[in-house]
Every structure is written in structure tokens, then in C-alpha cells.
Amino acid sequence: DTEVTQTPKHLVMGMTNKKSLKCEQHMGHRAMYWYKQKAKKPPELMFVYSYEKLSINESVPSRFSPECPNSSLLNLHLHALQPEDSALYLCASSPHPNRDEQFFGPGTRLTVL
Amino acid sequence: AQKITQTQPGMFVQEKEAVTLDCTYDTSDPSYGLFWYKQPSSGEMIFLIYQGSYDQQNATEGRYSLNFQKARKSANLVISASQLGDSAMYFCAMREANSGGSNYKLTFGKGTLLTVNP
Numbered sequence: 001d002t003e004v005t006q007t008p009k010h011l012v013m014g015m016t017n018k019k020s021l022k023c024e025q026h027m028g029h030r031a032m033y034w035y036k037q038k039a040k041k042p043p044e045l046m047f048v049y050s051y052e053k054l055s056i057n058e059s060v061p062s063r064f065s066p067e068c069p070n071s072s073l074l075n076l077h078l079h080a081l082q083p084e085d086s087a088l089y090l091c092a093s094s095p096h097p098n099r100d101e102q103f104f105g106p107g108t109r110l111t112v113l
Numbered sequence: 114a115q116k117i118t119q120t121q122p123g124m125f126v127q128e129k130e131a132v133t134l135d136c137t138y139d140t141s142d143p144s145y146g147l148f149w150y151k152q153p154s155s156g157e158m159i160f161l162i163y164q165g166s167y168d169q170q171n172a173t174e175g176r177y178s179l180n181f182q183k184a185r186k187s188a189n190l191v192i193s194a195s196q197l198g199d200s201a202m203y204f205c206a207m208r209e210a211n212s213g214g215s216n217y218k219l220t221f222g223k224g225t226l227l228t229v230n231p
Contacts, residue, residue: 006220008231056218092158098210104150104157104158104160107156109156
């Protein structure tokens with residue numbers, strides 16, 4: 001298995017909803033990442049998990065809550081989002097946290113109403 | 114200050130011709146890595162090629178090659194024999210250590226939208 005999978009592909013939620021994005025990889029990678037990408041912009045790093053521990057939080061608002069239950073799975077819990085949080089959320093993984101290319105999933109397109 | 118600069122918002126190329134996408138970078142870290150990713154309209158980021166700061170030779174991967182000029186801090190992507198499927202957004206990215214030196218992050222340029230014409 002050489003891919004990163006993300007579910008759901010699309011998500012529409014209201015500002016009072018609680019939802020979660022899921023990312024999975026079975027390549028034995030020890031680093032996993034969440035990025036946010038607005039239309040026609042480059043991806044912006046949100047969080048990095050290194051060996052299942054949160055190693056980078058790029059000053060992301062607390063309405064985004066990451067979780068890494070095990071080395072293959074990464075979640076992003078969403079609560080009380082704002083319409084400006086609508087974006088493509090990309091998950092990535094890499095064999096190690098300080099080198100190697102990152103492999104990206106197909107992303108979740110999130111719309112907040 | 115912008116660390117990765119892609120000066121070409123859009124580029125056009127005829128099918129079967131070669132095209133060069135420009136990327137310049139700025140870092141004071143002697144150890145860094147440079148990456149190129151392709152993002153079709155479907156959204157997935159596809160890794161194309163990597164160049165390490167200490168690599169002596171320019172990286173090549175099939176039809177992709179990276180023209181690495183360290184003194185000029187440039188890492189241009191060359192795509193040979195363009196195909197219609199190459200039409201996509203292309204991002205240059207740099208990996209460098211964060212302020213503490215214990216973690217590494219990718220910083221992306223603004224991207225170049227490549228259109229391959231038949």
C-alpha cells in the first residue's frame with residue numbers, strides 16, 4: 001500500500017457542528033502532516049506529528065484539534081468553524097520527520113456554512 | 114520575507130516541447146531540501162523531484178529534471194516532451210528546520226499554472 005487516504009472527500013458543515021477528518025497511511029511512515037489550502041493559494045502547514053507526538057502547531061486556532069491515535073492514523077477534529085475555514089485540507093506523510101519527500105492524500109474539500 | 118519565489122503565475126507550452134518553471138529560494142540554513150510538486154485540478158499533490166543542498170548533481174526523474182544553481186539560489190524544474198496531462202499547478206517547496214532546529218517544515222511557493230496546448 002503506497003498511498004495516503006483521506007475521508008471524507010467532501011464535507012459541508014454548519015458553524016455549530018462537530019465533525020472529523022480522517023487520514024490513513026500504511027507505508028510505515030513516522031511523520032504525518034495537516035495542511036490547509038485555500039483556492040489558488042499554496043498549502044499552509046497546520047500541524048506535524050512526529051512518532052505520534054505533536055511536534056509543530058503553526059498557531060492554529062483551537063477550533064481545529066488534531067489527534068494521532070496510532071502511527072497509521074491522523075484525525076483532525078473540527079468544532080465551531082467559521083465560513084473562512086472553508087478550504088481543501090490535505091494530509092501528508094513522510095518516512096521520517098526531518099528528511100524525505102512528503103506523500104499527500106487527495107484532500108477533503110470542506111465547506112462551512 | 115518570502116522564502117520561495119515562483120515568478121511565473123502562468124505558463125503555456127506546446128505539446129512535445131520542453132518547458133522550464135522558475136523557482137528561487139532564500140535560506141541561511143546550510144542544510145535544506147528543495148521539492149517540486151504537481152497539483153492537478155483534482156487537488157492531490159503529487160511529488161515530482163527532490164534536490165538536497167549537498168547534492169553534487171542535478172536531480173532527474175524521467176521527464177523531470179531540476180536545474181539546481183546553488184550560488185544563485187535557484188531550483189528550476191524542466192519538463193521535457195510536454196504532454197497534455199502535464200497541465201496542472203506546479204509548486205516549488207523548501208524544507209528547512211524551524212527556529213529550534215528540531216523540526217522541519219515545507220514552505221511552498223505560490224505556484225505556476227502550466228497549460229499544455231495540443
